[in-house]
Amino acid sequence: MKHRNALLLVILLALALTACQKTSDNLVVGTSADYPPYEYVDEAGNMAGFDIELMAEIAKRMDVKIEWQDMPFDSLIQAVQEGKIDASISCFNYSEERAQLVDFSDPYHTSEDAFIAMKDFTKKFTKAEDAANYKLGVQSGTMQDEWITEELIETGLMSESNLSRYERVDQAALDLKAGRIDILMADDVPAGVIASQDDDLEIIYKEMLYTGPINIVLPKGSADLQAEINRIIAELKAEGFIEKLAIKYFYE
Amino acid sequence: MDFAKFFQYIASGTAYTVGVTLIALPFGLVLGLILSLMHVYGGKFLSRIMAVYSTIMRGIPPIVLLFILYFMVSGNINLSPFWAGSISLGIVSSAYQMEIIRGALLSVSGSQMMAARSIGMSRMQAIRHIIIPQALRLAIPPWSNEAAIVIKDSSLVYALGVPEVLRRAQLISASTQEPFLAYITAGLIYFALVFITNRLLNRLEKRLAIPANP
Amino acid sequence: MLLSIKDLFVTYGAIEALHGISFDGEEGGIVTLIGANGAGKSTTLWSIVRQIKEMGGKVDSGSMEFKGEDLSKYSPHDVVNKLGITLVPEGRRVFSNMSVLENLKIAAFGRKDKEDVAQDLERVFGIFPRLEERKSQLADLLSGGELQMLAVGRSLMNRGSLMLLDEPSMGLAPILVQELFGNLATINKEGSTILLVEQNAHLALRYTTKAYVLETGTITLSGSSEEVGKNPEVKKAYLGG
Ligand SMILES: Nc1ncnc2c1ncn2[C@@H]1O[C@H](COP(=O)(O)OP(=O)(O)OP(=O)(O)O)[C@@H](O)[C@H]1O
Ligand SMILES: [Mg+2]
Numbered sequence: 001m002k003h004r005n006a007l008l009l010v011i012l013l014a015l016a017l018t019a020c021q022k023t024s025d026n027l028v029v030g031t032s033a034d035y036p037p038y039e040y041v042d043e044a045g046n047m048a049g050f051d052i053e054l055m056a057e058i059a060k061r062m063d064v065k066i067e068w069q070d071m072p073f074d075s076l077i078q079a080v081q082e083g084k085i086d087a088s089i090s091c092f093n094y095s096e097e098r099a100q101l102v103d104f105s106d107p108y109h110t111s112e113d114a115f116i117a118m119k120d121f122t123k124k125f126t127k128a129e130d131a132a133n134y135k136l137g138v139q140s141g142t143m144q145d146e147w148i149t150e151e152l153i154e155t156g157l158m159s160e161s162n163l164s165r166y167e168r169v170d171q172a173a174l175d176l177k178a179g180r181i182d183i184l185m186a187d188d189v190p191a192g193v194i195a196s197q198d199d200d201l202e203i204i205y206k207e208m209l210y211t212g213p214i215n216i217v218l219p220k221g222s223a224d225l226q227a228e229i230n231r232i233i234a235e236l237k238a239e240g241f242i243e244k245l246a247i248k249y250f251y252e
Numbered sequence: 253m254d255f256a257k258f259f260q261y262i263a264s265g266t267a268y269t270v271g272v273t274l275i276a277l278p279f280g281l282v283l284g285l286i287l288s289l290m291h292v293y294g295g296k297f298l299s300r301i302m303a304v305y306s307t308i309m310r311g312i313p314p315i316v317l318l319f320i321l322y323f324m325v326s327g328n329i330n331l332s333p334f335w336a337g338s339i340s341l342g343i344v345s346s347a348y349q350m351e352i353i354r355g356a357l358l359s360v361s362g363s364q365m366m367a368a369r370s371i372g373m374s375r376m377q378a379i380r381h382i383i384i385p386q387a388l389r390l391a392i393p394p395w396s397n398e399a400a401i402v403i404k405d406s407s408l409v410y411a412l413g414v415p416e417v418l419r420r421a422q423l424i425s426a427s428t429q430e431p432f433l434a435y436i437t438a439g440l441i442y443f444a445l446v447f448i449t450n451r452l453l454n455r456l457e458k459r460l461a462i463p464a465n466p
Numbered sequence: 467m468l469l470s471i472k473d474l475f476v477t478y479g480a481i482e483a484l485h486g487i488s489f490d491g492e493e494g495g496i497v498t499l500i501g502a503n504g505a506g507k508s509t510t511l512w513s514i515v516r517q518i519k520e521m522g523g524k525v526d527s528g529s530m531e532f533k534g535e536d537l538s539k540y541s542p543h544d545v546v547n548k549l550g551i552t553l554v555p556e557g558r559r560v561f562s563n564m565s566v567l568e569n570l571k572i573a574a575f576g577r578k579d580k581e582d583v584a585q586d587l588e589r590v591f592g593i594f595p596r597l598e599e600r601k602s603q604l605a606d607l608l609s610g611g612e613l614q615m616l617a618v619g620r621s622l623m624n625r626g627s628l629m630l631l632d633e634p635s636m637g638l639a640p641i642l643v644q645e646l647f648g649n650l651a652t653i654n655k656e657g658s659t660i661l662l663v664e665q666n667a668h669l670a671l672r673y674t675t676k677a678y679v680l681e682t683g684t685i686t687l688s689g690s691s692e693e694v695g696k697n698p699e700v701k702k703a704y705l706g707g
Contacts, residue, residue: 030413033423033426033427034422034423034425034426034427035426036426036427040423040426040427041261041423041424041427042427043254043257043258044257045257045260045261045264069333069413070413070415070419070423071333071410071411071412071413072410072411072419074411075319075411075412075413078319078323079413082323084323084333084413168422168426169426170425170426170429170431171431174431194429197429198429360563363557363559364559364561364562366517366520366555366559367555367559367560367561368561369517369520369542369543370515370517370546370552370553370554370555370559370621371546371552371572371573371575371620371621371623371624372543372544372545372546372547372552372576372624373543373575373576374541374542374543377543377575381572381575382561382572386561386563386564389563390563
């Protein structure tokens, strides 16, 4: 009898847990909610951020219910490719390699690359390539990672042993404070958040390198969905909705 | 920051951590038992295959296997990340559990099989009534080690998008800039789960053990 | 004749271990097969209980009959369950991770007559009171003599009509051997036929009625245990003068 109860418990638990997973007509959107202010969880444990609110508005205008699926950034492209999720919004820049695996919507925002250092950093940093002279940190799989790899390491400007790749930006910021790296390269918006939350850190240089426009990622061959999302993005831009969101999340 | 909410958010991932473990561990046990029996009693050919299975599965980092199993094997069947992750983890664990049970089977086997045959048991009966019960009893201590490993490895399913304890700690750490507090909380939860599990298994071991001096 | 072995040849690969031996066991009798190390005593017993294949050997030719039935038609477990032939194997093979009581009970696993099983358990404890004292102890922790008692007791739980014992005296102190052999005599009187394989000829001949001498795979002498004990060759080879 006891055993039976235990079994029942396991089954119920499993059912309860599966009930939260992908169901039918909802639009399942993946994001890596560890990248404020683009995407993060708020104090109540809900998804929040620039991307999140934007996508919610897009879904509303498409008249579909959105179902969020959080997963690590590294898993997102593959999850879209394998049809585990219907779309992903997670501050994705366009790149040719990614474009071979998935489709992109039109850009909805444009960002820059930023270099963060401790406030007492006094060494020379006048152009992006100067980063090669220091111990660098970057979030792995990002456009910044790609820029460092292609422009600094493969060109021989720096050795790969001077680069630390992190799963998340906040981990890199901790190491920056601990002195294990000298410079952290990141998208300017999250970089701005980190610098504003921490009195010891500041942005020392900004430039648009490999980053730039950010887009929603869609499975290959989803032309209808792509067209509809592009139409709504254009609409939202024209209405000034996206600009208002940017001010709310990035500059307030 | 509201600390009660902070802890509650991380702790609410415990249900997933426990759920993944409760599926992965028994799944791995049943599979591991079957595979270990094939390894020990299945003849040369099966034994070879099992050895290869074990070497491959134990030679690849669990996270890599998890990805391969999730994205490739479950590519066509629409399994939720929770189920796919749990079963994949169970498959990974089956290789380790196979080795644990195989070791126990071998340490019982030989003369015990002879003894069983001489009281009139067939090979199958001997395996079922004599070898397996004794082997499982012997396997409890190393198995509780594996149970602890599976509890901790259950955190790997975060990579598939299951909001378990570790992933929640990551998310809250990113949004509050309190990584130390977040990871300490997660660490304590894992520790508590492993501690309780080991306690329960110790009890089970004592209950099944035969008193040396009654 | 209860057991009748004729011209038995057994080989292990290229090695011939038994070169055509023949012997009989009378119902209710207590027979011994004596021989030195490597004579082929265990080989003979494994052949009778049809476990020779597991040992890596093979019966090449010859016949083995039990109550007139061809033993080669029976599987190893049917030899025990249907014919009631039990082997107390060399080296006191018991279930070391089980208690004494579990060892005895599991020996009766195939029997449906639960009440009789309980009675047989009482009988085993009657013959070996020491096993009752130690019944919840782990078999692994028994002394050598107690282990041998357990091995014999376990085969009693099968209610065998023929009990084969492979060197039960090995490694036991003389007092324990006497106690054990005394118990075997009791078991024999209660109706079980016994085939005892021994190196300890002195003892074996004292407790049995019929004896065969096995030397490197061949039976060289047979007769009543008394006669065999008086044979000068046997005296010289096995009885220390
Ligand atoms: N599995 C085996 N493979 C090859 N040869 C074997 C095997 N088992 C026994 N033999 C050989 O067969 C012969 C008879 O062995 P057996 O074990 O029957 O002797 P025994 O009379 O029981 O000796 P002991 O008193 O030492 O137990 C020996 O020469 C032995 O080396
Ligand atoms: Mg022998």
